[in-house]
Amino acid sequence: MHRNRELYAFLLDKAKRLTEEWYESLDKSDPEGVYASSDPEIIERLKEHNYEFHLHACKIFIEEKATFVKEFDEWILNLAADKEHLETPTHFIIREFINVREQYLSFLKEFVSENKVSRQKEEIYNQSIIDVFDIAILRFTEEKANYLNSQLESQKAVINELSSPVISLNNKTGLLPLVGEIDTYRAKTVLEKTLQQSSAKGLDHLFIDLSGVIMVDTMVAHQLFQLIDTLKLLGITTTLSGIRPEIAQTAVQLGLNFENISTTATLSQAIILKTN
Structure with missing residues (x-):
């Protein structure tokens, strides 16, 4: 548990750096969606979302899984309902989840090297990180789909009502x-x-x-x-x-x-x- 807290502190300390490096490496040539925006306010919110993700994600190493999943799920629900993310193709968002996961795995290697972590413990840490991103990707795509389906049903009801006037x-x-x-x-x-x-x-x-x-x-x-x-x-x-x-x-x-x-x-x- 002591080593887990060290890893939590290590990743938390690098949260701002993770966000800045991620945004700098971001493919901004996407034809549509939040990642292509040049609006300073949208860019700032995008960075905030990314930073908040780090604040939640690194808690996987210090919290009980049920507690972690409950808090993490609330953040995912908010992201899935975010206007800019709703207008961004889902495969672009999944791509960025994968890119951030690679950042985490890279920093984990750095932590393992500096702290002489055993091979067995390293594998446990790797799996924990993979679990975090599996949860994030699955829940995000599920909630975004639910939100969009709800909108479509509402639109369908309006269209049907308007398309059958006497x-x-x-x-x-x-x-x-x-x-x-x-x-x-x-x-x-x-x-x-x-x-x-x-x-x-x-x-x-x-x-x-x-x-x-x-x-x-x-x-x-x-x-x-x-x-x-x-x-x-x-x-x-x-x-x-x-x-x-x-x-x-x-x-x-x-x-x-x-x-x-x-x-x-x-x-x-x-x-x-x-x-x-």
């Missing part, structure tokens, strides 16, 4: 223009939002235009017909327009019946028929 054509008639790929999740969202909006707008007729939809799967076709049936229960009649042959074929294969549904080739035809 447009009022007059006091009692509305239009639902569907565009792009409709997966099962989006179909469910369309169904819920359309029912809410149609009811809130007091519609008695809704045009559903599918001319911008290339293909639907089995579940989506069922959701569409469920929407039409539910609208009917609310006293809202529907007209389907712009049905592509592929969609019609899918519906026929599923045994879905168009007989009781008003359909037209184009939206303009649907509107003309309604107004006449």
Whole structure:
């Protein structure tokens, strides 16, 4: 334990030097991300993050592993949520973790040489350093992925909501223009939002235009017909327009019946028929 504290003090004493040497050796030619920044404030924060890493990392030699991992994990969570690191490709960040690990292993050799550390103890120290960086890389990539996935889900929810608006054509008639790929999740969202909006707008007729939809799967076709049936229960009649042959074929294969549904080739035809 005495020797462990000596190594901790040795690395802690070199933390500032580790940061400066790392930044000087940094490949600043990356086309994007925090490492390419020339903004003094961003550079200063980048150095601070690196220095904080050293303050945490060298504690592996003096703390119980559970305590070390808990404190280290908090630092990693903050780094993974950092704006500049979120905008930096993950493989660039992993590359720099590896570069810093090489710094540590180099300084460890210096410590071993100066203090005549046994070969067995040196191997233990090496493994401890490798463990630190394994934890850092794994947890950082995991948390960054979680954070980005959460953002994507939020964006997806907003896009789905915006991509299924019911447009009022007059006091009692509305239009639902569907565009792009409709997966099962989006179909469910369309169904819920359309029912809410149609009811809130007091519609008695809704045009559903599918001319911008290339293909639907089995579940989506069922959701569409469920929407039409539910609208009917609310006293809202529907007209389907712009049905592509592929969609019609899918519906026929599923045994879905168009007989009781008003359909037209184009939206303009649907509107003309309604107004006449």
